[in-house]
Amino acid sequence: MDGLQHVLDTFFDLPLIFGTLPSLLREGLLNTLLLTVLASVIGLIIGVALASGLMSRHRLLRLPCRWYVDVLRGLPHILSIYLIGQGLPLAGITVFGSWTYGYAALAIGLMEGAYMAEIFRSGFQSVEKGIVEAARSLGLSRARTMRLIVIPIGFRRVLPALTGQFILVIKSTALVYLLGLATGQREMFAIAQDSSSNNASLSPLVAAGLLYLVITVPLTYVVNAWDRRMREGRPAVALPPVEAAA
Amino acid sequence: MTTMTRAGTTVRFEHIDKSFGDHQVLHDIVLAAPGGATTCVVGPSGSGKSTLLRCANLLEVPSAGRVLIGEEAITDPGADVDRIRTRVGMVFQNFHLFPHHTVLHNVTLAQQKVLGRSRDEAVRIARSHLASVGLARLEDRRPEQLSGGQQQRVAIARALAMDPEVMLFDEATSALDPELVKGVLAVMRDLAGRGMTMIVVTHEMRFAREVAQQVVFLDQGRLLESAHPTEFFDSPRTDRLRSFLKQVL
Numbered sequence: 001m002d003g004l005q006h007v008l009d010t011f012f013d014l015p016l017i018f019g020t021l022p023s024l025l026r027e028g029l030l031n032t033l034l035l036t037v038l039a040s041v042i043g044l045i046i047g048v049a050l051a052s053g054l055m056s057r058h059r060l061l062r063l064p065c066r067w068y069v070d071v072l073r074g075l076p077h078i079l080s081i082y083l084i085g086q087g088l089p090l091a092g093i094t095v096f097g098s099w100t101y102g103y104a105a106l107a108i109g110l111m112e113g114a115y116m117a118e119i120f121r122s123g124f125q126s127v128e129k130g131i132v133e134a135a136r137s138l139g140l141s142r143a144r145t146m147r148l149i150v151i152p153i154g155f156r157r158v159l160p161a162l163t164g165q166f167i168l169v170i171k172s173t174a175l176v177y178l179l180g181l182a183t184g185q186r187e188m189f190a191i192a193q194d195s196s197s198n199n200a201s202l203s204p205l206v207a208a209g210l211l212y213l214v215i216t217v218p219l220t221y222v223v224n225a226w227d228r229r230m231r232e233g234r235p236a237v238a239l240p241p242v243e244a245a246a
Numbered sequence: 247m248t249t250m251t252r253a254g255t256t257v258r259f260e261h262i263d264k265s266f267g268d269h270q271v272l273h274d275i276v277l278a279a280p281g282g283a284t285t286c287v288v289g290p291s292g293s294g295k296s297t298l299l300r301c302a303n304l305l306e307v308p309s310a311g312r313v314l315i316g317e318e319a320i321t322d323p324g325a326d327v328d329r330i331r332t333r334v335g336m337v338f339q340n341f342h343l344f345p346h347h348t349v350l351h352n353v354t355l356a357q358q359k360v361l362g363r364s365r366d367e368a369v370r371i372a373r374s375h376l377a378s379v380g381l382a383r384l385e386d387r388r389p390e391q392l393s394g395g396q397q398q399r400v401a402i403a404r405a406l407a408m409d410p411e412v413m414l415f416d417e418a419t420s421a422l423d424p425e426l427v428k429g430v431l432a433v434m435r436d437l438a439g440r441g442m443t444m445i446v447v448t449h450e451m452r453f454a455r456e457v458a459q460q461v462v463f464l465d466q467g468r469l470l471e472s473a474h475p476t477e478f479f480d481s482p483r484t485d486r487l488r489s490f491l492k493q494v495l
Binding site: 136153 | 328334343355359361401408
């Protein structure tokens, strides 16, 4: 019985869990979502730019993009967050001043950009050659065809995969505690970890884990349903008879 | 059709060669598709018909030779290909509508972005062309909500809305169910009757006989015969065309 009680105290200390929840929700959840959104926006912009570069006919443009993607996808996240999040201010590149959040979001965004680039590239390249040719035959330039046709179609096709990546960004935000966030800037993991250290119990981390699951599990199901719908097509909708309407 | 076409733009293929790697698919093609007339290109699968057609708007770049749209050579280095393409509409076998846009937006997009027409003007012109192909009531639909025949008619309206001088049809009815072919051919017939310069790659021999002023036979990348349909179908000069016609008629 003592063994079981010890396990419960370590992981499921309910008073501690409920005691930590308010700050997890009020401060941690808000900061986690803010970091996720900032990093995702940075990742999206970098991802689209890199994907366009990866598909370029010009080697000088294509190769640096390929190297970027290979390097950032090949490094452990923890190392990239250290190198970018702490490295930039140390190297005197203080674009965000002392706003740790900015560096944290940039670090995750730069990493996610590499992953998103490959998602976007697959989406853009999935656009049928015939659709591109139809656009070009109407006199649209290569750049306009890319902007008006390929990117919008490709973007829709990779939305499920992008949402999946968004879930990974949520989880990646837990790593920014490494950068030493000030009180009020802490995301869910940082708050839970501080509480765990102060109370010699992992229960606050369990509480944080539950909150992560509350966000990520429904999103995962949404992504799966979305993906299924994209692959199988939309459910039939009642429309007037096709030839009769013509 | 509600739009007056500018008849008279001749398309000339001058000694066109085209190779894909080591495989030469077109051999020294010399052909003039007269302005205001319909030229049908027929031949067995793999004979180079579509490749020749795609050379006309440079979707395929010839390995040798020149293509002239009127007096303007689209193949010349420095030619403003995007601008010349607005003079040459093209309809594809598989429609290739933009799936993320409604029918109306499919027909207005290039008008606005390429020709610089205002939204109102582009919509007015689009509606007129959609009505002329019998699709006035479907402008808010997405391509996926249309039948193949309807999609192809939208593709024709999209090309016509650019006021092209020449229309290229690449097996425009091949992907359609037989009952939908008729509607598309009727639109093409109407267009031919109004004096649009048309080059039509087709397996529809009846259409070629009834509508074309010139029928061209390609076999293994070589232009073997070119004649008025009566002569082409009733008095073929080569054994190869005779044997081809025997199989398809």
